[in-house]
Amino acid sequence: MDSSNLSSLPEESLEEELEQPSKRSEAPLPTAYASVPLRSPSQSSPQKYSPLDWSGYFDEEKDVSIPDSNDVFHVYMAGTEGPVVFCLHGGGYSGLSFALSTSKIKEKARVVALDLRGHGKSSTENDLDLSVETMCNDVLAVVKEMYGESPPAIVLVGHSMGGSVAVHVAAKKILSTLAGLVVVDVVEGTAMASLIHMQKILSSRMQHFSSIEKAIEWTVKGGALRNIDSARVSIPPTLKYDDSKKCYVYRAQLEETEQYWRGWYEGLSEKFLSCPVPKLLLLAGTDRLDSSKGMELARPLTIGQMQGKFQMVVVRHTGHAIQEDAPEEFVTLILNFISRNRIGPHGVEIPGLRRPLQS
Template structure:
């Protein structure tokens, strides 16, 4: 019998047919949480031989189409989705090579391929009657969302929210990426231990978010045998170290592309020292809104989902996105008194 994810069971199991850990209840502080606590349903979008996995929440308002960062999955937006779905719809996609998405070439993480994937999924999901859409992207996903928006091919695209990625900083950090990836534990004896490491030694600060977002970043590897001397069994699903040839292509030219996107846009940053010259000038000219979110790590939507959700809803309301926009108490009065 496969162990319930989160239990300290080091026997084989705990993975579905895809090799990705399955979810189960756990009494542990670092036990996995099911996606069903946050999203309403999941959808597999079939495009040729490829299958793209999308989590859905909400029944009204515009669609917030969310793209995760490298090595993560759509469930990095889980806690935020539970808060957002009362006002808007949320669609969080597992990008190629991530989560439960399966393609004929999971290692092709080029910007061009990822952008085409997003466009294909949106067109397949909404066909000839697309709703108002706001693209939200974190890190790598922010670069892809920006490039999709700038293509000007989504006729109902109404907004762009980019989370903690700026061209200059991103490119400067690439020389350190392989070292950072090599410093990660290559495997874990259980999903629970992986969640614990990501909170204590990784980049996440919110335990509840890690408990739902980390399991789909892992897979069970039967070739690694457990012993008292080594951590094994659960390894990283996405081999990011093999995608190095695509990294620069995600971020190069991103500032000018962001400024050219013909929609309302906001840049959410976890620090104040991230703007390059193009963005500084663009902000002074009022071409986009920049918000610095204090006391958070790189994954703003995971670390502070309440603040993130509030900022997103305020953006949607201020720009009257959707058939009639959405109303937030106090916001309309603020606008009238301005």
């Protein structure tokens, strides 16, 4: 799960975090939930934390209605040429988690960022059904509604919980034009080991905000996101105004979806390795693979990486949401992945993208 996002699973328990505030200030946990500020946000300049509109990054937004249901999914779109980089956010986040990255990716490829059910502006018959199977079907239904039976080349990019959904979609081998899979900062071993702490972390985070600006400030100062501009565009859709409480609360009710958490990550390594497309795993730290927690579950990935079954890149000096904290590096990695694997609108290399030299 994540902070407005879900996949950012904590690597240590909340107790350890709170007992070592000095350690936390030096290297905040990658999960938004574990980054509990020790004091309330100060009276900073509200302009510094004022919301930014999606239109500064995407070209358009629209609702995609699914036939024979009351489900309506919100998507943000950008770009006119190249393959479609189809982005799935983490638990508690929204499609705008990819906003800053999109402003650059759209120069070489198309981008679609989906608000998963229970998140952002999407509305479904059951917003609490966050089973991986249901979310997979949602993604496939949206792709079909948008592109019909002949979709363009698609690169699935999933962060945290969205990374799990992306893997499960790819493993189904239903998307005929799936050309690549990018998983951002989620590994089965550490994710599974962290699940026992999630309810405590969710309940310990700040629950109410007097304004959207305060929520943005809290998110940045708490260490959940390190890029203020990204927080200014991505945090607003993760909130909703509660008329009864006269304040902003979280849009996603993650604490009520615990029955589905294990299903997001169980068996994820083997499913990832089974996907028959080029694969890229982006990690915010090597502990995701070599932590003593979940070491046995991480072994298949370690072996697979040594055998060259996928590319792995460790992105330093960033939190859990790599695409938000380090958008420029994230864009470079995505575009190089597309170029290296000659992924284009019809399986051809994109003009203007030079293939990196093979080491």
